[in-house]
Amino acid sequence: xxxxxxxxxxxxxxxxxxxxxxxxxxxxxxxxxxxxxxxxxxxxxxxxxxxxxxxxxxxxxxxxxxxxxxxxxxxxxxxxxxxxxxxxxxxxxxxxxxxxxxxxxxxxxxxxxxxxxxxxxxxxxxxxxxxxxxxxxxxxxxxxxxxxxxxxxxxxxxxxxxxxxxxxxxxxxxxxxxxxxxxxxxxxxxxxxxxxxxxxxxxxxxxxxxxxxxxxxxxxxxxxxxxxxxxxxxxxxxxxxxxxxxxxxxxxxxxxxxxxxxxxxxxxxxx
Amino acid sequence: xxxxxxxxxxxxxxxxxxxxxxxxxxxxxxxxxxxxxxxxxxxxxxxxxxxxxxxxxxxxxxxxxxxxxxxxxxxxxxxxxxxxxxxxxxxxxxxxxxxxxxxxxxxxxxxxxxxxxxxxxxxxxxxxxxxxxxxxxxxxxxxxxxxxxxxxxxxxxxxxxxxxxxxxxxxxxxxxxxxxxxxxxxxxxxxxxxxxxxxxxxxxxxxxxxxxxxxxxxxxxxxxxxxxxxxxxxxxxxxxxxxxxxxxxxxxxxxxxxxxxxxxxxxxxxxxxxxxxxxxxxxxxxxxxxx
Numbered sequence: 223x224x225x226x227x228x229x230x231x232x233x234x235x236x237x238x239x240x241x242x243x244x245x246x247x248x249x250x251x252x253x254x255x256x257x258x259x260x261x262x263x264x265x266x267x268x269x270x271x272x273x274x275x276x277x278x279x280x281x282x283x284x285x286x287x288x289x290x291x292x293x294x295x296x297x298x299x300x301x302x303x304x305x306x307x308x309x310x311x312x313x314x315x316x317x318x319x320x321x322x323x324x325x326x327x328x329x330x331x332x333x334x335x336x337x338x339x340x341x342x343x344x345x346x347x348x349x350x351x352x353x354x355x356x357x358x359x360x361x362x363x364x365x366x367x368x369x370x371x372x373x374x375x376x377x378x379x380x381x382x383x384x385x386x387x388x389x390x391x392x393x394x395x396x397x398x399x400x401x402x403x404x405x406x407x408x409x410x411x412x413x414x415x416x417x418x419x420x421x422x423x424x425x426x427x428x429x430x431x432x433x434x435x436x437x438x439x440x441x442x443x444x445x446x447x448x449x450x451x452x453x454x455x456x457x458x459x460x461x462x463x464x465x466x467x468x469x470x471x472x473x474x475x476x477x478x479x480x481x482x483x484x485x486x487x488x489x490x491x492x493x
Numbered sequence: 494x495x496x497x498x499x500x501x502x503x504x505x506x507x508x509x510x511x512x513x514x515x516x517x518x519x520x521x522x523x524x525x526x527x528x529x530x531x532x533x534x535x536x537x538x539x540x541x542x543x544x545x546x547x548x549x550x551x552x553x554x555x556x557x558x559x560x561x562x563x564x565x566x567x568x569x570x571x572x573x574x575x576x577x578x579x580x581x582x583x584x585x586x587x588x589x590x591x592x593x594x595x596x597x598x599x600x601x602x603x604x605x606x607x608x609x610x611x612x613x614x615x616x617x618x619x620x621x622x623x624x625x626x627x628x629x630x631x632x633x634x635x636x637x638x639x640x641x642x643x644x645x646x647x648x649x650x651x652x653x654x655x656x657x658x659x660x661x662x663x664x665x666x667x668x669x670x671x672x673x674x675x676x677x678x679x680x681x682x683x684x685x686x687x688x689x690x691x692x693x694x695x696x697x698x699x700x701x702x703x704x705x706x707x708x709x710x711x712x713x714x715x716x717x718x719x720x721x722x723x724x725x726x727x728x729x730x731x732x733x734x735x736x737x738x739x740x741x742x743x744x745x746x747x748x749x750x751x752x753x754x755x756x757x758x759x760x761x762x763x764x765x766x767x768x769x770x771x772x773x774x775x776x777x778x779x780x781x782x783x784x
Contacts, residue, residue, distance in 0.1 A: 233585060233590055237585040237590050237596045238592070240582065240596075241596040241599035244600055244603065245599045247603075248602060248603070250618075251614045251617075306510050307510065309506040312506055313502070313503040313506035314503075317499040317500075317503040318499060329510070333714075334766050335518060335766060337517060339739070339759065339762055340517070340525060341743070342528075342742065343521035343756075344521055345746075346752075347521065365513050366510040366517070371510065396502055427607065427609050428743065432743075432747060443607045443610075443721075446609055458620075461616075461617070462617065464613075466610075472605060473602075473606070476605045484597070484665060487662075488666070489669075
């Protein structure tokens with residue numbers, strides 16, 4: 223859209239003002255965490271920087287364990303989701319049968335009725351399976367993701383039929399066709415879905431809170447919550463340092479791969 | 494012949510997803526419905542059929558009513574405000590402005606953070622006396638507020654946090670849709686002398702309607718699904734002023750261990766989600782196509 227010069231200045235000013243307002247809370251948290259407590263509410267440019275708050279937090283709770291748990295959880299979830307959703311999406315996109323459309327609609331219900339909504343019953347199920355307080359317990363309800371099946375189905379449907387047929391002429395079976403033709407062509411969709419899921423499961427809280435009860439399985443969000451309520455009263459520099467520490471790997475990854483992240487979220491939304 | 498072969502291959506491919514979906518979505522949905530018609534088993538006493546007793550308790554329960562009212566208010570404020578802001582942000586970032594990479598990053602960053610972390614950061618802003626907001630207001634003689642501790646402001650404090658976190662997320666979807674609009678369409682409108690606001694209202698907004706539907710479905714689910722900040726900041730208090738439906742279910746189930754009543758509350762939540770799905774895909778969908 224064409225804009226006059228003065229209009230553009232106004233638009234830029236509004237955009238920046240809103241942007242600053244939006245990062246302010248985060249910047250302020252960084253300030254609090256990197257300065258001694260006496261500078262809590264005093265913005266002094268020459269205040270001494272310190273990493274002491276982070277050291278204290280790291281020693282006060284098993285954050286290393288929490289990070290390992292989160293990494294294992296995410297790896298487990300994303301790998302299983304890729305496999306399970308790929309197979310299901312392949313069936314819906316390439317092997318239609320009578321009633322497959324209706325079945326697909328049934329699958330989509332899971333987008334509305336997410337595992338959190340059914341947490342009482344799912345807790346009972348996990349408990350009966352003897353999986354309470356394990357990492358698979360956190361992951362299981364999310365593995366057959368309707369969102370993933372939906373996205374992959376869309377991607378597979380846009381693959382040209384000729385490529386599929388050519389591979390079959392060469393004698394490839396259904397799984398070989400999937401692996402050699404469909405999966406490579408859907409690579410951007412896998413990246414998009416993968417990044418969205420990494421962010422989702424790094425942030426997930428309620429279900430992991432319910433099914434874990436020891437430091438050996440807790441992901442970092444649950445560990446952070448236990449840490450900031452029970453042990454600390456309101457020691458702000460410690461709480462903010464713990465908070466920043468718990469999001470640091472994700473935040474750093476986001477800042478580095480910003481473009482991919484944003485484009486992935488866009489791609490996941492367009493379909 | 495081919496159809497039956499398709500069915501056989503499909504059955505095998507769908508098996509893992511089907512098992513998991515049945516175990517963690519369909520079976521628990523049905524089981525929740527059945528549980529809601531029974532009493533809570535306690536000790537040696539097994540669950541007995543009680544009909545609609547749990548639902549009668551629910552309708553008479555002032556905390557449930559409070560949670561419903563709160564959740565409606567929470568949804569009715571957070572959804573339109575964060576979507577409106579998201580649209581404004583997308584339009585701003587889509588315009589040719591200096592440093593738009595940074596601005597876009599600023600809008601989007603809260604989305605990446607876990608709600609628990611967001612709650613911890615904002616807890617400090619809301620703290621009475623030395624919190625950032627109170628310090629800012631004190632020179633105007635408006636200090637001494639306990640934002641999270643007073644029944645009148647606590648829910649609004651949570652609403653602000655939610656808007657801050659969600660607006661950037663929804664912006665991404667609007668931005669993606671804006672970039673799909675053919676520039677020729679806007680140029681044609683401009684040639685005919687349409688002002689910026691006319692182009693926005695007549696060309697851009699109608700083309701964004703499918704995106705608006707998609708975001709609003711997401712936003713509604715989030716409004717009923719995300720209660721992490723309630724757990725971190727208020728636990729439903731003070732005086733149930735921040736009680737939301739899912740948080741109440743969580744409390745009834747895992748603090749009071751009344752699973753039958755929690756099942757009845759879950760049925761209410763499922764009914765709300767089903768109703769919203771029907772409205773959004775039925776009514777809204779028609780309006781988008783026929784305009």
